Structures are given as structure tokens and as C-alpha cells.
Amino acid sequence: MNKFICFLLIIVSLSSCSEYQKALKSEDLAFKNTTANDLYEKGKYTKALRIYEQIAPAYRGKPQGERLFYMFSKSYYNTGQYYLAGYQFESFASSYPKSEKREEAAFLGAECFYRLSPRYSLDQGDTDRSLAKMQKFIDTYPDSEYMPKANEYVKELREKLEKKAFEIAKQYYTISDHRLEYNAALKALDNFILDYPGTPFKEEALYLRFSTAYKLAMNSVEYKKEERLISAKTNYSSFIKFKPESEFKPKADEMLATIDKELQQFSK
Known part of the structure; x- marks a missing residue:
């Protein structure tokens, strides 16, 4: 019985491969479309893509192409080809503005750029694009079922940009x-x-701003030193006001004591 089942599976597999190869070579658009859709439904997205890529130009902009382009876009998405998927989803949303899949396509298109966003230390061009597209989706579909996920992505993307900006500023200090x-x-x-x-x-x-102001004051020429010491002390106040129990407070207090000692010479 087991051998018989294995034999049937082999026959079905060979038949499926035969249909796929036949569809690739066929000139019959309807047959190619049906075969691609069948492959898509079976989760064979890479094979479905090869056929969709062949027939997409013939269906572009036509009403009967709506389902095809949705599945075409999802095939790119499901195979991790996010640049191509993002482009296709945006094209789909633009070409079929009345489609019931338009909202999903708009969200997935923005999500593609989210998935392309690199770690904070690299160029953040895709992060900026993703944030802009995700914000556009939020503004366009404020009541969408995808809103919780969209807000989560926006928060994460903004934090990544903040981290990048902070590390750049910190590098100046370092x-x-x-x-x-x-x-x-x-x-x-x-x-x-x-x-x-x-x-x-x-x-x-x-804290880094205060520390920098302190270093600038301590290394100033004499005629600018008092002014810069006072400025550093103002920066200390801003820092402590924001976080009185900061982990950086002990070091900051040591620098403040030095500032007060230096200022004494100007009060004589």
C-alpha cells in the first residue's frame, strides 16, 4: 500500500511538472494564467512567478488582470523579493483603485520597505521611504485593520532613525x-x-552636551573661559532637571565641582 501511495505521488508530481513546463512554452494566455494561479494556491510561488512574469504585460491595466496582479505581487512578497513586491503592490493599488484588495496592497507595499530597512548603522534611505509610505497608509486608511501593525512599524522605524541620529551626534563627541x-x-x-x-x-x-561644554570651557583661552564655564553650568542644570537620579550624575557632579572651583578665580 505504501509503495502504491508513493507511486501515485510521483505520478502527480511528474504531471504537475509537465503542466508547468507546458504552460511556460504555451501561447495560450488563459491556460498560462490558470496554471500560475494553481501553482500559487499550492504555495509554489517561484514557479507561479515565472508564468506571471510572462503574461503580466498582456493583462496590465485590464479589469481581468486584477486577480492576476494581486497574486503576482503576493508571489514576490512570499518569496522575499521585497523591492519587486513593493513596486507591484503600489502598481496594483494605483491600477485598481476600487479593488477590495487595495487596502491590503497599500499596507503590504509599505511593509515591503519596512522589511528592507537595514540596521541603524547603515544608510537609512529605505527606512525613510518605509516611514513615508507607512505614514501615507495610516493617513489614507485610519480605520484599517492593519493600523495596529502599521503604528508598530512606524514606532520601530522612528526609533531606528533616532538611534542613527544619536550615534552620529555621539561620534562628534567621541x-x-x-x-x-x-x-x-x-x-x-x-x-x-x-x-x-x-x-x-x-x-x-x-549629559554628553554638558560634558562637551565642560571640555570646551576647560580648554578655552582665558578671556572666553568664564563665559564658557557658566554656559557649561547651565547645561548641567538642564541635564539634572531632566533626570535628577541619572546614572551619569556622579561624573557630572565631579565636573561641576571643577567648574565651581575654576569660577572662583573670576569672582576675586
Whole structure:
């Protein structure tokens, strides 16, 4: 019995392969479409794609192409070809504005760019594109069933951009060792804090800004030193006001004590 079942499976498999090869070579669009759809329903997306790619130009923009282009797009998506899937989903949503699948296509198209978004340390072009497309989806379909997932993606993408921006600003601080570089670090940290007021990196950014202001003051020429010491002390106040029990407070307090000691010479 087991041998018989295996034999039947082999026959079915060979028949399926034969139909696939026949469809690839056929000039009959309807037959090719039916075969591709059958392969899609069986989860054989790579094979379905080869046929969809052959017949897509003949159906583009036509009403009868709606189902084909949806499955075509999903086949790219299901095989992890997210650039192509994103393009096809956007094309589908544009070509079939009244389709019941349009909302899903718009979401999946935006999600494709989310999946292409790299880790924060790399170029964030795809992250920016994904965020823009996901925000457009949220604005267009505020009551969508996909809204919880879309909001989750937006939060994650924004945090990634924040992390990238913070690491860039932090790098200015790390490499600074003279007055010009201290000023560049201060500007970078100021811009980060201004651009991302609710960032989870604000505590460390405020501490680094204070630390940079301290280094700039301590390495200043004499006629600018008092002014910069006072400015550093103001930065300390902003830092402590934001996080009184910060993990960076002990180091910050040591620098503040040095600032107060240095300022004494100007009060005499």
C-alpha cells in the first residue's frame, strides 16, 4: 500500500511538472494564467512567478488582470523579493483603485520597505521611504485593520532613525579633542535634542552636551573661559532637571565641582 501511495505521488508530481513546463512554452494566455494561479494556491510561488512574469504585460491595466496582479505581487512578497513586491503592490493599488484588495496592497507595499530597512548603522534611505509610505497608509486608511501593525512599524522605524541620529551626534563627541571639534559636537547634540525631544536617548544626549561644554570651557583661552564655564553650568542644570537620579550624575557632579572651583578665580 505504501509503495502504491508513493507511486501515485510521483505520478502527480511528474504531471504537475509537465503542466508547468507546458504552460511556460504555451501561447495560450488563459491556460498560462490558470496554471500560475494553481501553482500559487499550492504555495509554489517561484514557479507561479515565472508564468506571471510572462503574461503580466498582456493583462496590465485590464479589469481581468486584477486577480492576476494581486497574486503576482503576493508571489514576490512570499518569496522575499521585497523591492519587486513593493513596486507591484503600489502598481496594483494605483491600477485598481476600487479593488477590495487595495487596502491590503497599500499596507503590504509599505511593509515591503519596512522589511528592507537595514540596521541603524547603515544608510537609512529605505527606512525613510518605509516611514513615508507607512505614514501615507495610516493617513489614507485610519480605520484599517492593519493600523495596529502599521503604528508598530512606524514606532520601530522612528526609533531606528533616532538611534542613527544619536550615534552620529555621539561620534562628534567621541572624536572631539580641540575647540573647533567641541563646538561641532555641541551643535550636533543640540540639533539632536531639538529634532527628537521625546527620544529615549535624551538623558545621555544631555549629559554628553554638558560634558562637551565642560571640555570646551576647560580648554578655552582665558578671556572666553568664564563665559564658557557658566554656559557649561547651565547645561548641567538642564541635564539634572531632566533626570535628577541619572546614572551619569556622579561624573557630572565631579565636573561641576571643577567648574565651581575654576569660577572662583573670576569672582576675586
